[in-house]
Structures are given as structure tokens and as C-alpha cells.
Amino acid sequence: MIVNAEGIVLRQRKIANNRRMIVLFTRQYGKLSAGTSINERSRSKSALALRPFTHAEYDLFKGRESYSINSAGVLDSYYSIGEDINRYMTAAAFLEYLEKVLDEGAAMPGLFKLSLDFLGSVSVVKSNADTLLYAFIVKSLRMLGVMPEMGCCVNCGKDLEEIQVPRMFSVSSGGVICPDCADIENQGGSALIYKPGFDIINVMRFFESKPLKAFEKIELKKEDAKVVREIIANYTERYLDVDVLRKSDGEG
Numbered sequence: 740m741i742v743n744a745e746g747i748v749l750r751q752r753k754i755a756n757n758r759r760m761i762v763l764f765t766r767q768y769g770k771l772s773a774g775t776s777i778n779e780r781s782r783s784k785s786a787l788a789l790r791p792f793t794h795a796e797y798d799l800f801k802g803r804e805s806y807s808i809n810s811a812g813v814l815d816s817y818y819s820i821g822e823d824i825n826r827y828m829t830a831a832a833f834l835e836y837l838e839k840v841l842d843e844g845a846a847m848p849g850l851f852k853l854s855l856d857f858l859g860s861v862s863v864v865k866s867n868a869d870t871l872l873y874a875f876i877v878k879s880l881r882m883l884g885v886m887p888e889m890g891c892c893v894n895c896g897k898d899l900e901e902i903q904v905p906r907m908f909s910v911s912s913g914g915v916i917c918p919d920c921a922d923i924e925n926q927g928g929s930a931l932i933y934k935p936g937f938d939i940i941n942v943m944r945f946f947e948s949k950p951l952k953a954f955e956k957i958e959l960k961k962e963d964a965k966v967v968r969e970i971i972a973n974y975t976e977r978y979l980d981v982d983v984l985r986k987s988d989g990e991g
């Protein structure tokens with residue numbers, strides 16, 4: 740059966756018989772792996788559509804157990820990601836994040852649209868690509884069903900307004916936490932609680948509510964960015980089992 744899909748190339752690797760396996764995030768079918776014998780070095784229109792970051796249309800043959808790519812056509816290559824090391828590293832972390840959090844065959848059209856927005860924005864940012872990635876990840880959490888609790892204490896339900904600012908955020912419990920519950924959790928010994936000098940809840944809500952495009956021009960203060968990175972890194976590691984923010988320290 741031939742199916743048509745619009746997708747983003749997450750990764751490619753060599754397999755046997757001079758073929759390659761391309762991992763795609765498609766709008767229609769979610770993540771899927773497809774084999775192809777289209778030559779990487781050829782300058783054909785199909786070959787260009789197999790490079791990481793590329794947004795393209797694919798004609799896929801769907802066999803009983805696997806897909807293979809018959810032909811493809813580029814919609815956007817986002818070539819300017821490769822012109823800047825900061826953009827490139829951040830976009831590579833974005834691809835790795837997507838590959839890990841997506842399930843094969845589960846369509847996520849909202850996250851697909853957000854991913855295209857991310858690629859468009861990361862292609863034009865100057866120094867603040869990291870902030871864009873933090874915003875993308877926070878936005879993705881709700882779609883992936885792991886959004887932290889931000890409206891009340893995650894453990895006792897105490898209203899947000901009754902908790903003194905700057906509020907604490909518990910990675911171990913999964914959201915904002917009141918001082919009483921933080922004490923209890925700390926006694927347990929394995930708590931992972933942050934008390935930043937700024938209001939983490941406002942920052943998280945800001946990431947969630949503003950369109951990604953707005954983050955092309957927003958840069959967090961360096962010391963704040965470090966804490967935000969650490970919280971998101973620990974949170975995604977705990978709830979999604981991904982650690983893409985651990986590999987570089989974000990100081991470059």
C-alpha cells in the first residue's frame with residue numbers, strides 16, 4: 740500500500756545492502772522508521788529530503804512490517820540551522836528529544852505543528868537558541884501528558900495564592916509545593932526541590948503561554964537560565980526518561 744505523509748527527519752543511519760533507515764516524525768502517523776535505497780550522495784530531489792531537520796513530503800510503501808521511502812520532496816530544508824553552531828547543537832538536542840518522547844505510530848498533530856514552529860524559529864535565532872528549546876520542551880509537556888501542577892501545591896492542594904513568593908518547585912512531586920509539604924518531602928531524603936530567586940511558576944507559565952516565535956528575541960538572565968535548565972533537565976529525565984539538556988552546559 741502506498742501512503743503519503745508529511746514529516747520531519749529525526750535521524751538516519753546505514754543499514755545492510757547499501758540501504759539507510761530514516762526515522763521520521765510525520766503529521767499523519769507520528770514517529771515511523773522507513774528504509775530507503777535512495778543514494779545519499781545523489782543530488783536528486785528525493786535525496787535532499789532525507790537529511791536531518793528537513794521537512795518534506797514522502798511517498799511511502801507500507802509493507803506488512805515496515806515502511807520504505809519511494810520518493811520525497813523537500814518543503815523546507817532549514818539550511819540556516821547548519822550555519823551557526825549554537826543553532827545546530829540546540830536543534831540536534833531537539834531532534835533527539837523528539838525521537839525519545841514519541842511513540843511509533845501515535846499521531847501527535849499538535850506537537851508536529853509546534854515542531855515546525857521550532858525549526859522555523861531556531862533557523863533565525865542569534866545567541867538564545869537554548870531559551871527557545873526550553874520553551875518548546877515546556878509546551879510539549881502538556882501534549883505528552885506530563886505537565887507539572889502549577890495551580891496549587893502538588894501534595895496538599897493549597898491554593899497558589901496562599902503560597903509565598905518565590906515559590907518552590909518539586910521535581911520529585913511534579914509541581915509547585917508549599918513550605919509545609921517541602922519540609923515533609925525533605926525529611927524523606929530523596930526530595931528534589933528548587934527554590935529559585937525568581938518565581939518559577941511565572942517562568943513556566945510564560946513558556947507555556949507565549950507563542951514560540953516570541954522566544955526568538957527573549958533571553959533569560961544567565962543565572963536564571965542555569966536554574967531553569969537544571970529544573971527542566973531533571974524534570975524531563977524523571978518523567979520522560981530523556982536527558983538531552985545534560986550534554987552541554989548551555990554556557991557556550
Ligand SMILES: [Zn+2]
Pocket residue numbers: 892893894895896897916917918919920921
Ligand atoms: Zn502543600
